[in-house]
Amino acid sequence: MRASERAYAALRSDIIEWRLTPGTVLGEVELSERLGVSRTPIREALAKLSAEGLAQPQSGRGVVVSEISLDHLDELFELRSALECRAAELAAQRGDPAVFRVLHEQLANAGELLTSEDPTRHDYYQLVAELDTAVDAAVGNHYLNQALKNLRVHLVRVRRLSQDNPARLRDAAREHAAIALAIANGNSAVASAATTVHLDYSLRHLLGTAAKELPQLRFPPAKGSS
Amino acid sequence: MRASERAYAALRSDIIEWRLTPGTVLGEVELSERLGVSRTPIREALAKLSAEGLAQPQSGRGVVVSEISLDHLDELFELRSALECRAAELAAQRGDPAVFRVLHEQLANAGELLTSEDPTRHDYYQLVAELDTAVDAAVGNHYLNQALKNLRVHLVRVRRLSQDNPARLRDAAREHAAIALAIANGNSAVASAATTVHLDYSLRHLLGTAAKELPQLRFPPAKGSS
DNA sequence: CCTGCGTTCTTTGTATACACTGATGGCACG
DNA sequence: CGTGCCATCAGTGTATACAAAGAACGCAGG
Numbered sequence: 273m274r275a276s277e278r279a280y281a282a283l284r285s286d287i288i289e290w291r292l293t294p295g296t297v298l299g300e301v302e303l304s305e306r307l308g309v310s311r312t313p314i315r316e317a318l319a320k321l322s323a324e325g326l327a328q329p330q331s332g333r334g335v336v337v338s339e340i341s342l343d344h345l346d347e348l349f350e351l352r353s354a355l356e357c358r359a360a361e362l363a364a365q366r367g368d369p370a371v372f373r374v375l376h377e378q379l380a381n382a383g384e385l386l387t388s389e390d391p392t393r394h395d396y397y398q399l400v401a402e403l404d405t406a407v408d409a410a411v412g413n414h415y416l417n418q419a420l421k422n423l424r425v426h427l428v429r430v431r432r433l434s435q436d437n438p439a440r441l442r443d444a445a446r447e448h449a450a451i452a453l454a455i456a457n458g459n460s461a462v463a464s465a466a467t468t469v470h471l472d473y474s475l476r477h478l479l480g481t482a483a484k485e486l487p488q489l490r491f492p493p494a495k496g497s498s
Numbered sequence: 499m500r501a502s503e504r505a506y507a508a509l510r511s512d513i514i515e516w517r518l519t520p521g522t523v524l525g526e527v528e529l530s531e532r533l534g535v536s537r538t539p540i541r542e543a544l545a546k547l548s549a550e551g552l553a554q555p556q557s558g559r560g561v562v563v564s565e566i567s568l569d570h571l572d573e574l575f576e577l578r579s580a581l582e583c584r585a586a587e588l589a590a591q592r593g594d595p596a597v598f599r600v601l602h603e604q605l606a607n608a609g610e611l612l613t614s615e616d617p618t619r620h621d622y623y624q625l626v627a628e629l630d631t632a633v634d635a636a637v638g639n640h641y642l643n644q645a646l647k648n649l650r651v652h653l654v655r656v657r658r659l660s661q662d663n664p665a666r667l668r669d670a671a672r673e674h675a676a677i678a679l680a681i682a683n684g685n686s687a688v689a690s691a692a693t694t695v696h697l698d699y700s701l702r703h704l705l706g707t708a709a710k711e712l713p714q715l716r717f718p719p720a721k722g723s724s
Numbered sequence: 725c726c727t728g729c730g731t732t733c734t735t736t737g738t739a740t741a742c743a744c745t746g747a748t749g750g751c752a753c754g
Numbered sequence: 755c756g757t758g759c760c761a762t763c764a765g766t767g768t769a770t771a772c773a774a775a776g777a778a779c780g781c782a783g784g
C-alpha cells in the first residue's frame with residue numbers, strides 16, 4: 273500500500289476515534305517522524321483530511337484537527353435529515369421491494385442481536401449499515417451518495433461523544449425497521465417521515481447522553497499551557 | 499500567492515469552463531511544464547480537484563478530468579433539490595424578513611436587468627447569487643452550506659452545456675422572486691415548494707437546450723485515436 | 725496468424741535539500 | 755519599565771533526484 277494512504281488512514285482513524293483531539297496541531301515533520309515516512313506523503317494525507325473537513329489549514333501555518341462539538345450536532349443532523357429523507361423517498365420509488373422486505377424482517381428482530389455478548393454490537397451495526405447500503409444502491413445517485421458519505425465521517429466522529437445504551441438501540445432498530453418497511457411498500461412520504469422521526473429521536477438521545485460526557489472532553493487549548 | 503493555489507485555480511477554471519474536456523489525462527510532468535511550477539504543487543492541486551470531484555484518479559495511473567453529461571444532470575438536480583429545498587425551509591424559519599423582502603423586490607424587477615447590453619448578464623446573475631448568499635447566511639449551517647458549495651461547482655460546469663435565453667431568465671427571475679417572498683413571509687412549506695418548482699423548470703430547460711448542443715461536445719476518447 | 729511472455733519506457737510515488745515566510749524572543753532605546 | 759525593532763528559528767512551500775510500478779510494445783513460440 274502507498275505510504276500516503278497509510279498515513280491518511282492512520283490520521284483519519286486517529287481523529288475519528290478521538291486519539292487526536294480537536295485543536296491538535298498536525299506538524300509535518302513531527303508526523304513524518306512518528307509514521308516513519310517522509311513529508312511528501314504526509315502533505316498528501318493532510319490535504320485529503322482538510323478536504324474532508326477533519327482538519328483545517330491554520331492561517332497559512334500548519335493544519336489543526338477541526339473542532340467538533342454539540343453545536344455541530346444540530347447542524348450535522350440538519351444536513352443529515354435533508355439528505356437521508358430524500359434518499360429514503362427515492363429508495364421507496366426505485367428500490368426492489370423484496371430487498372427491503374428482508375431488511376425489515378431482520379431489523380424487526382434485531383433485538384436478538386443485542387442480547388449477545390459482543391460489547392461492540394458488531395452484528396447490529398452491520399445490519400444498520402446494510403440498510404444504508406441498500407438505500408444508497410436503490411437511489412443510484414452518485415452525487416447524493418457522495419454527499420452522504422462525506423457526512424457520515426463526521427457523524428461517526430461525533431457519535432463517540434455518547435454511549436449507546438441497549439434500550440435506545442432497540443428503539444432505533446424499530447425505527448429503522450419502519451423505514452425499511454415504508455421503502456418496501458414504495459411509500460415515499462412515509463419513508464421520509466419515518467426517517468425524520470428516527471433522526472429526531474437519535475439527535476435527542478445524543479444530546480441527552482453527550483451532555484454528561486462533554487465536560488471531560490473539554491481539552492486544554494491545543495498546546496500545553498502550564 | 500502559492501504556486502499550488504495558482505495551479506489549482508488554473509486547472510479548476512479550465513475544467514469548469516470546458517477548456518479541459520472530460521477524459522483528458524492530467525499528467526503531472528506535462529502540467530508542471532505548462533504552468534511553470536514543479537510537480538509537487540501540481541500534485542497538491544490534483545489532489546484537491548480529485549477531492550472536489552472535478553477529476554478522478556485513474557486506477558493507479560494518473561488522474562483524468564471527470565465525466566459529466568446529461569445523465570449526471572438528473573442526479574445533480576436530485577441532490578440540489580434535497581439541499582436547496584431544506585435550505586429554503588430553514589431560511590424561512592430563521593431569516594430576517596426585511597432582507598428577503600428587498601431581494602423579492604429586486605428579483606420581481608429583474609426583467610430590467612435583462613434588457614441591458616451586457617451579454618454575460620452580470621447584474622442578473624449577481625442578483626441571483628445574492629439570494630443564494632442570503633439563504634446560506636440565514637440558514638447558518640456550516641455543513642449544509644459546505645455541501646451546497648461543493649454541489650455548485652458541478653452545476654456551474656454542467657450549465658455550460660446550455661445557453662440561457664432571455665425568456666427563460668425572465669421566468670427564472672420570477673421563480674426566484676417567489677422563493678424570496680415565501681422566505682420573507684416565513685412560510686417554509688411554500689419556500690420549499692417554490693424551490694422544487696423552480697428546480698424542475700430549470701432542469702427541464704437545461705435538458706431541452708442542452709440536447710441540441712451535446713452532439714458537438716462528444717469528444718474523441720481522451721487520447722487521439724486515428 | 726495469434727497468443728503469451730519479457731523488456732523497456734513512461735509516469736507516478738517517495739525522499740530530501742533548499743528557500744522563504746511568519747513567529748518568537750531578546751535587546752536597546754525612549 | 756514599557757515598547758518597538760531586529761535577529762534567530764521553527765516550520766512550511768517548492769524543486770529535484772531517485773525508486774518503483776504499471777503499461778505498451780515487440781519478439782518468439784506455437
